[in-house]
Amino acid sequence: MENSKFMQLLENILLPIADKLNNNRYLSALRDGFMVALPLIIFGSIFVVIANFPFLDSVMSENAFARYQEALGPASASTLSIMGLFVIIGIGYKLIEHYKGEAIYGGVVAVAAFIILTPQVLEGVAGVIPASALGAQGMFLGIFTAFISAELYRFFVQKNWMIKMPAGVPGAVSKSFSALLPIAFTLSVFLLVRILMSFTPFETVQNFIYTVVQEPLTQLGSGLPATIIAVLLIQVFWFFGLHGQIIVNSVFDPIWYSLNEQNLSAFQAGAELPNIITKQFIDSFLVGMGGSGMTLAVIILIILIGRSRQLKEMGKLGGPPGVFNVNEPIIFGLPIIMNPLVLIPWLIAPVVVTVITYVSMSTGLVPKPAGIIVPWTTPPLLSGFLATGNAWQGAVLQAFNLFVVMIIWWPFLKILDKNYYETEKSGEETKAS
Amino acid sequence: MKHILLACSSGMSTSLLVSKMEEAASAKGLDVKIWAVAQDKAFTELGKANVLLIGPQMRFLKKKFEKAAAEEGIPVDVIDPVAYGRVDGEAVLDKALSLLS
Numbered sequence: 001m002e003n004s005k006f007m008q009l010l011e012n013i014l015l016p017i018a019d020k021l022n023n024n025r026y027l028s029a030l031r032d033g034f035m036v037a038l039p040l041i042i043f044g045s046i047f048v049v050i051a052n053f054p055f056l057d058s059v060m061s062e063n064a065f066a067r068y069q070e071a072l073g074p075a076s077a078s079t080l081s082i083m084g085l086f087v088i089i090g091i092g093y094k095l096i097e098h099y100k101g102e103a104i105y106g107g108v109v110a111v112a113a114f115i116i117l118t119p120q121v122l123e124g125v126a127g128v129i130p131a132s133a134l135g136a137q138g139m140f141l142g143i144f145t146a147f148i149s150a151e152l153y154r155f156f157v158q159k160n161w162m163i164k165m166p167a168g169v170p171g172a173v174s175k176s177f178s179a180l181l182p183i184a185f186t187l188s189v190f191l192l193v194r195i196l197m198s199f200t201p202f203e204t205v206q207n208f209i210y211t212v213v214q215e216p217l218t219q220l221g222s223g224l225p226a227t228i229i230a231v232l233l234i235q236v237f238w239f240f241g242l243h244g245q246i247i248v249n250s251v252f253d254p255i256w257y258s259l260n261e262q263n264l265s266a267f268q269a270g271a272e273l274p275n276i277i278t279k280q281f282i283d284s285f286l287v288g289m290g291g292s293g294m295t296l297a298v299i300i301l302i303i304l305i306g307r308s309r310q311l312k313e314m315g316k317l318g319g320p321p322g323v324f325n326v327n328e329p330i331i332f333g334l335p336i337i338m339n340p341l342v343l344i345p346w347l348i349a350p351v352v353v354t355v356i357t358y359v360s361m362s363t364g365l366v367p368k369p370a371g372i373i374v375p376w377t378t379p380p381l382l383s384g385f386l387a388t389g390n391a392w393q394g395a396v397l398q399a400f401n402l403f404v405v406m407i408i409w410w411p412f413l414k415i416l417d418k419n420y421y422e423t424e425k426s427g428e429e430t431k432a433s
Numbered sequence: 434m435k436h437i438l439l440a441c442s443s444g445m446s447t448s449l450l451v452s453k454m455e456e457a458a459s460a461k462g463l464d465v466k467i468w469a470v471a472q473d474k475a476f477t478e479l480g481k482a483n484v485l486l487i488g489p490q491m492r493f494l495k496k497k498f499e500k501a502a503a504e505e506g507i508p509v510d511v512i513d514p515v516a517y518g519r520v521d522g523e524a525v526l527d528k529a530l531s532l533l534s
Contacts, residue, residue, distance in 0.1 A: 018493035032473050241514055243490040246442045317520055321449055328446035328490060333518025377445070 011240050018242050026147055027250040029094040033146070034253055036090030037083050038373075044080030045373040047072050048264070052370075054390045080264060080373070082134035083257070084142045088114050091146035099154050105179055106150045112183075113149040113190040114142050117205040133206060136261025139254055140214040141206050149186055156182035214258065221255035222277045224358050231286065231350050238292055239346060241337040245292050256282060264371025267389055273368040276361045280369035283376045284387035284394075285357045286350060289402060291327025293346055294353060296380060297405035298330060301413055308420030311413075324377045334416075341416050345409045352408065353401045366393040437467045437529045439512075440475035440498070441488030450512075453522025454529075465526075479505050484532050486525065489514040508532040 021027055051072040057065050079086075089107040096106025115129065118138060122128040132138075161181050193205060202208035220226050230248050237244030256279040263273045290296020299322045302315035311334075318330035336342055360366045370389030378386065380402065381395040388394030437454070439447035447469035458465045470478050472491055475498065479485060485502055487494060492511045502509045510532055516524040 015493055019496065023494070023497050028473075035471075035473060238490075241489050242493060243442050243488075246491075247493075321446070324445075326445045326449070328441070328488065329449065329518055329520055331518070332489065332514045333520075335514070335518055337514060 014237060014240050014242060018237065018247050021247050021250055025095065025098055029091045029098065029147075029150075030143060030254070031246075031250045032094040033087045033090030033143075034257070036093070037086035040079040040086055041083050041373045042375055044076035044078070044083075047075035048080065048268070048370070048372050049386055049390065051076075052267075052390055076264075076268070077131065080135075080371075081261070082131055083261070084136070084138045085111065085114075085134045087139070088142040088146045091143065092150050095147070095150035096154065099150075101154060101157060102179065105183065106153060109153050109183055109186055110142075110146040110149045112187055114138070114145045116187060116190045116194055117141060117145060119204045119206055132265070135265070136258045137210060137214075138206060139258045139261070140217070141209040143254055144209065144213075145190070149190065152186040152189055153182050156185045161185075218255050218258050221252065222259050222275050224277075224355070227277050227281075227358070228351055228354055230282075231354050232347065234292055235347050235350055238331060239337060239343060241332065245287060252282075253279070260369070260371050260373070262371070263369060267370040267372075273370065276358055276368050278369045278371065280372065280374060280387040281357065284369070284374055284378070284383040285398065285401070286354065287376050288325055288374070288378060288383040288387075289353070289380050289398060289405070290322045291325045291330075292350075293327070293331075293336070294349055294402065294405045295327040295330045295336075296322045296325075297349075297402045298334070298409055298413065300402070301406045301409055302417075305410070305414065306417055308417050309424055310420045311417050323379050325379070326377070339416075341419075342409075342412055345405075345412045349405045349408045352404060356401060356404065357397060360397055366397045367391040435463075435465045435484070435530070435533060436482045437465055437526075438475065438478055438482035438485045439467065439469040439488070440472045440485065441469070441491055442472060444469045444471040444474070446490075446517075447488050449520055450517070450522060450525060453520050454526045455522070457523040457526045461526075463526075463530075467526075476501050479507060482507060484529050485509045486512050486529055488512055489517050 051069045056068070060068065088110045092110025093103045093107035097103035118129055118133045118141075120127065120129055122130045197203070197205045197208060200208070202211065230252055234244035234248050237247055256277070259275040260278040260280060263275050263278055266273050286292070286294070290299065295318070299315055299319050302311050303319070306312050306315055314330060314333050317333060318327065321327070321329060331337060334342070336346055357366075361368045367388040369387045372386060372389065374383045374386045380398045384394035384396075384398035385392060386394075439450060441447040451467050451469050454467050455465075458467070468478075472487070472494055475485065475487075479501055485498060485507055487498060487509065489511055495509065495511055498509050510528065512525055513528070515521075516528075
């Protein structure tokens with residue numbers, strides 16, 4: 001009884017948090033903004049994979065390989081490398097859509113405001129926007145700009161400042177100015193900010209946000225402690241049957257994607273990869289192991305040792321979606337939610353896997369994620385191979401991690417199985433007698 | 434014909450349920466249309482549905498959906514976690530139908 005009261009108490013704390021995080025209009029717009037960018041990001045990623053197929057560099061001449069890579073380059077340069085731009089359009093659009101305004105203006109105003117705040121000079125050459133500013137480097141600036149520009153645009157629309165036309169001018173003419181004024185006011189504010197910032201030591205707003213916000217946050221997010229906290233939060237939310245990944249993503253995605261971008265630029269330049277924790281570290285090495293909590297290992301274990309009908313049934317039901325990292329059947333069916341018997345492996349296994357993966361990458365045993373975005377529904381082994389830039393070590397690491405998760409779960413699943421088995425047996429005996 | 438809309442995080446796990454619910458419906462000889470979408474798409478799809486059911490893992494969105502669904506005059510509920518885990522199409526179909534009646 002005490003136990004269930006405690007559960008109820010925790011649920012009463014967690015549900016409002018999840019509610020706040022997901023119903024917050026900025027965080028929803030942010031999540032939806034990334035959703036808008038996702039198809040483009042995946043398109044670019046596919047071509048990074050094709051351009052870096054294993055062994056190609058040994059079968060082709062150096063010259064031919066360089067030309068091959070150069071020919072495919074624009075695919076990722078126009079999508080993956082400037083993903084900040086699409087996220088900004090998405091956020092501006094979704095926020096104004098939320099306010100039931102003309103969403104497309106929300107998107108274009110956000111882009112224009114962002115470009116106003118972006119340095120337009122590269123190594124002394126004017127009229128150039130550095131592509132890197134539209135990618136990871138400008139990610140945080142872009143997100144803030146999209147939020148603020150959408151709010152300003154909405155504010156000016158609500159003020160309803162119109163150009164008063166003399167009587168006799170057709171209504172359609174004055175209406176055509178209705179978007180003009182809010183846009184003009186909004187962008188003027190950003191221009192003013194740019195000018196003011198040029199008098200500070202930071203010189204550009206881009207530089208200011210990067211140094212003051214983005215750098216410290218990504219530094220923090222790239223570390224093992226922050227990642228373990230994020231992973232534990234995901235597991236705790238799921239334990240209460242709430243979609244932990246989507247809740248935690250809405251806060252961590254900007255950081256994880258920025259770290260990812262840095263690795264991609266380094267990978268394409270053939271330089272050393274700076275980060276271990278990236279979007280792909282989470283999506284391929286944690287989620288991509290059968291879903292949050294690496295439940296594919298649990299399903300394999302069920303198939304190997306399960307005796308009770310309930311678990312065997314669960315293995316059959318959860319297996320096929322589990323291969324593609326969809327694990328709701330197992331989470332609700334095993335069940336994992338609110339089941340104290342599996343709480344320990346449920347919390348510990350992902351943390352152990354996080355540490356193993358981190359250490360094996362920091363020691364160079366396994367290449368770091370190359371910044372390629374592999375869709376989270378990609379089956380394990382394949383996803384590890386692709387995420388590490390076509391490295392077999394990535395697949396081996398995933399296989400090893402699955403094995404580790406199975407060992408951690410084994411004693412607990414054994415007890416659960418025995419409980420179910422005995423209940424089923426006693427149920428049959430009562431029926432028979 | 435009754436239109437039943439399911440929503441979860443990305444429309445993946447609810448789409449598992451869709452095929453089971455369709456089986457249950459055709460066994461009962463019912464004429465229904467059932468489809469699953471990601472939660473962010475659910476608002477635009479709401480207009481085409483008679484009832485909306487959301488995955489239990491997204492139950493923190495219930496209030497938001499209730500507000501939107503009230504404007505369309507559509508009932509909303511969260512799918513029972515046990516039925517969800519068992520991918521019990523019949524139970525979920527029955528629930529949808531009871532909300533409609």
